[in-house]
Amino acid sequence: MKAMTFSDSRDFVWSEVPEPQCHDEFDVKLAVKACAVNRADLMQRAGIYAPPPGWPEWPGLECAGVVLEAPEGGRFKPGDAVCALLGGGGYAERVVVPQGMCMPLPRGYDFARAAGIPEVYATAYLNLRIVGGISRGETFFINGGEGGLGVAAIQLAKHVFGAKVVAQVASDENAAFCRGLGADVTCNRFKDDLVAVLSANPPDVAIDPVGGPLMGKCISTMNVRGRWISLASMAGPETVLDVNLLWRKNLRVIGSTLRSRTSEEKAEILAGLVREVWPALESGAFAPHVHAVMPVSEAAAAHALLETGKNRGKVVLSIP
Numbered sequence: 001m002k003a004m005t006f007s008d009s010r011d012f013v014w015s016e017v018p019e020p021q022c023h024d025e026f027d028v029k030l031a032v033k034a035c036a037v038n039r040a041d042l043m044q045r046a047g048i049y050a051p052p053p054g055w056p057e058w059p060g061l062e063c064a065g066v067v068l069e070a071p072e073g074g075r076f077k078p079g080d081a082v083c084a085l086l087g088g089g090g091y092a093e094r095v096v097v098p099q100g101m102c103m104p105l106p107r108g109y110d111f112a113r114a115a116g117i118p119e120v121y122a123t124a125y126l127n128l129r130i131v132g133g134i135s136r137g138e139t140f141f142i143n144g145g146e147g148g149l150g151v152a153a154i155q156l157a158k159h160v161f162g163a164k165v166v167a168q169v170a171s172d173e174n175a176a177f178c179r180g181l182g183a184d185v186t187c188n189r190f191k192d193d194l195v196a197v198l199s200a201n202p203p204d205v206a207i208d209p210v211g212g213p214l215m216g217k218c219i220s221t222m223n224v225r226g227r228w229i230s231l232a233s234m235a236g237p238e239t240v241l242d243v244n245l246l247w248r249k250n251l252r253v254i255g256s257t258l259r260s261r262t263s264e265e266k267a268e269i270l271a272g273l274v275r276e277v278w279p280a281l282e283s284g285a286f287a288p289h290v291h292a293v294m295p296v297s298e299a300a301a302a303h304a305l306l307e308t309g310k311n312r313g314k315v316v317l318s319i320p
Contacts, residue, residue, distance in 0.1 A: 060090020
């Protein structure tokens with residue numbers, strides 16, 4: 001089969017690779033129809049974020065496709081349309097994945113739109129519900145509201161968990177976009193004072209993939225018993241934090257990742273996602289926002305689009 005691998009110079013190459021095989025009674029094999037692009041893919045291409053053991057060396061953390069092989073008596077059967085969370089390997093014609101990491105396509109969804117669900121909605125659900133323990137009426141802050149994760153986090157925080165939502169964005173146009181998703185307050189990172197905005201709207205839960213020098217000042221604005229969840233450090237790995245605030249306000253600063261969790265942990269997260277979020281997706285209460293669908297042959301251009309930060313929502317690759 002074909003997959004999008006890397007050359008020695010880190011360029012994409014649509015090359016022949018070994019056919020994946022189901023190794024135990026819980027595996028399913030999928031014919032991939034679409035996969036979505038994530039920032040972790042950019043890090044993997046740069047050589048700084050290797051896939052977990054046992055997963056293919058080429059990128060792709062989520063996909064949608066058709067079941068080719070499945071365990072007899074299992075949750076899925078050949079011909080079922082599913083979307084799946086992967087440890088890697090989605091940029092390919094076929095992939096093998098534990099059946100617990102597959103979910104049925106929401107009713108009315110095509111492969112391109114469904115491919116943009118598993119990674120960001122699972123990450124948002126994990127950190128809002130399980131790590132952050134958000135409650136109705138609390139205030140939630142997302143740093144980077146216009147991206148794929150930001151869209152999912154705004155939608156879930158507002159429409160599933162009943163929170164007030166504050167989002168930092170990169171432009172006034174993106175601010176309007178996020179307000180349309182459900183954000184109550186927006187902050188333009190190039191024009192507005194984020195610390196002042198958060199001081200006026202103290203968050204109880206924050207999801208932050210940005211980090212950097214401003215992070216410590218933002219944490220100081222949190223409500224008592226606030227939970228600041230750090231996912232990445234796009235603005236740099238260092239900040240200054242008054243640690244006295246941690247015990248004075250009973251704050252928690254939490255590091256969280258989805259990719260490194262076990263397949264069993266991921267299956268539990270996805271089961272909760274289907275149980276609590278699928279009804280809203282199928283009713284039309286909200287939907288993934290797909291910024292662009294591009295052929296997998298244009299994977300480099302898709303990565304370049306994410307690098308600019310100009311995408312609103314997901315960038316999806318279609319697989320021939």
